[in-house]
Amino acid sequence: MSIIRDKSLAGAGLAKINWVKDFMPVLNHLEKRMIKEQPLKGLKIAVCVHLEAKTAYLGQVLRAAGAQITVTGSNPLSTKDDVCAALDSLGVDVFAWHGATDKEYHDHQIKALEFCPDIIIDDGGDLVTLLHDEAPQYAKNLLGGCEETTTGVHRLRARSNAGKLNFPMFAVNDAKCKCLFDNHHGTGQSTWDAIMYVTNNMISGRTVVVAGYGYCGSGVASRAKGLGANVIVTEVDRFKALEALMDGFRVMPMMQAAALGDIFVSTTSCKKVITTEHFKIMKNNALLANAGHFDVEVDRAALEEMCVKKENRKPFIDGYHLPGGKVLNLLAEGRLVNIAAGNGHPADIMDLSFGIQLLGVLYVAKNAKGLKPMLYDIPREIDEEVIRIKLDAMGVEIDNLTKEQAAYLGSM
Numbered sequence: 001m002s003i004i005r006d007k008s009l010a011g012a013g014l015a016k017i018n019w020v021k022d023f024m025p026v027l028n029h030l031e032k033r034m035i036k037e038q039p040l041k042g043l044k045i046a047v048c049v050h051l052e053a054k055t056a057y058l059g060q061v062l063r064a065a066g067a068q069i070t071v072t073g074s075n076p077l078s079t080k081d082d083v084c085a086a087l088d089s090l091g092v093d094v095f096a097w098h099g100a101t102d103k104e105y106h107d108h109q110i111k112a113l114e115f116c117p118d119i120i121i122d123d124g125g126d127l128v129t130l131l132h133d134e135a136p137q138y139a140k141n142l143l144g145g146c147e148e149t150t151t152g153v154h155r156l157r158a159r160s161n162a163g164k165l166n167f168p169m170f171a172v173n174d175a176k177c178k179c180l181f182d183n184h185h186g187t188g189q190s191t192w193d194a195i196m197y198v199t200n201n202m203i204s205g206r207t208v209v210v211a212g213y214g215y216c217g218s219g220v221a222s223r224a225k226g227l228g229a230n231v232i233v234t235e236v237d238r239f240k241a242l243e244a245l246m247d248g249f250r251v252m253p254m255m256q257a258a259a260l261g262d263i264f265v266s267t268t269s270c271k272k273v274i275t276t277e278h279f280k281i282m283k284n285n286a287l288l289a290n291a292g293h294f295d296v297e298v299d300r301a302a303l304e305e306m307c308v309k310k311e312n313r314k315p316f317i318d319g320y321h322l323p324g325g326k327v328l329n330l331l332a333e334g335r336l337v338n339i340a341a342g343n344g345h346p347a348d349i350m351d352l353s354f355g356i357q358l359l360g361v362l363y364v365a366k367n368a369k370g371l372k373p374m375l376y377d378i379p380r381e382i383d384e385e386v387i388r389i390k391l392d393a394m395g396v397e398i399d400n401l402t403k404e405q406a407a408y409l410g411s412m
Contacts, residue, residue: 003111004084005097013086016053017060020347024054025393026355026386027061034065039362041066044141046117048109048127049148050078050339051096054350056087058121061358063092067119072112074123074148075293076100077332077340113138119364120145121357122169124293125152132159132166143368144168146360148353150183150216151269151293153375160375168371170360175378177352177386179215186345186353187338188219191265191291192227194342198316198331199287204228209261211254212268213240216291220265221249232257254278263287265337266297275299279306284326288334295334303330316341355386 021028034040045062049055051073062069071087073079073096084094093115095108109126118141120127125147131139144167147153153173159165172178196203208229210221217233221244224231233244234254241251258264258278266273269292279302290297304310309321313329320328332340344350359382364371391398401409 002088002094005081009082010085010089013082017056020053023347024351026351026389031061038066043118045069045119046112047071047121049123052080058354070112072108116141123148125155142167144364146170146172156375175356176383182353183215184219186349187216188223190338190345194338198341206262209257209264211266211273213244217267265289267291271296272299273297276302289331289337298334300334
């Protein structure tokens with residue numbers, strides 16, 4: 001039985017789900033196939049992803065494929081209560097609500113695992129961590145699973161390399177359809193959507209500091225540039241630093257950038273990227289935002305310790321008054337700003353990622369017996385199938401190699 005905040009919100013949630021369906025042609029296509037083939041019939045799947053309308057539609061498609069599912073959130077602020085109510089009205093067990101405390105968030109995830117899933121869909125590695133450290137009894141039926149995001153893949157890779165991953169997991173985040181489009185274009189657009197909506201401030205003419213120049217950081221930086229910002233990139237990877245430089249951005253250490261920035265966005269999947277020494281030299285009214293998975297990139301604990309006063313200045317903005325009168329503004333409690341304070345990635349971007357998730361789940365279900373407990377890349381044919389469906393839906397045609405061309409390339 002679901003644990004949600006308000007069942008009366010189901011109508012509003014269903015409207016949101018129906019809206020995003022119209023812009024997710026890959027899942028539309030796969031849903032028709034799932035209804036006919038029922039490839040997941042009899043399997044139990046636990047889903048822990050940002051619990052909003054796009055995720056809800058993925059849940060519907062998994063059910064159409066015959067699976068029994070439970071759903072929980074991967075971030076307390078990204079959970080939408082109306083979407084939870086909508087899923088509950090459709091017969092899905094949902095364990096989540098917006099603004100859950102740390103204990104409630106943990107308990108919701110445990111509840112989602114209690115039915116001992118055959119497959120998990122994780123976002124950030126929370127379910128994997130619970131199934132290894134605290135609740136291994138709920139992994140007794142587990143065939144494997146899929147991981148959605150960069151942070152979760154980092155955690156899985158560490159476990160896998162150490163020989164401490166107890167079941168097979170697939171790095172959905174590293175599939176081309178995910179990292180090239182979701183991470184770069186999705187994060188780039190949705191991060192600025194959220195920041196502009198929450199602050200009601202101009203980006204043009206501002207100095208924006210982007211920490212990290214991976215797929216997400218490069219997307220955030222390019223969109224900021226397009227909005228008219230002066231962009232600085234900070235990096236720890238020399239190759240990424242040179243890439244950012246050649247893309248037209250200034251590159252420097254955070255200690256230099258901290259005194260220059262008006263808006264800071266971290267995208268590193270690391271901790272304490274922006275901390276005490278940086279806060280001390282920042283401008284008054286600087287905006288601090290995080291577009292990495294966990295709320296550890298901007299050191300909120302350090303801000304709490306430094307400040308003489310903290311106030312909620314408006315929804316999703318906490319002002320930290322420092323000695324001397326300077327105020328630093330932390331957006332969305334330092335959590336994933338694009339979905340905690342915004343609508344998350346566009347539906348047509350998540351269509352690609354969730355297409356990969358669905359086909360990844362099918363691959364696990366079909367091939368589990370031959371899979372060792374380690375981290376795997378998504379098979380190339382899954383990437384190819386999703387991108388083909390997407391381009392077909394968009395009416396885009398491309399060239400094909402002739403037999404002569406294929407033979408020539410194959411002989412090189």
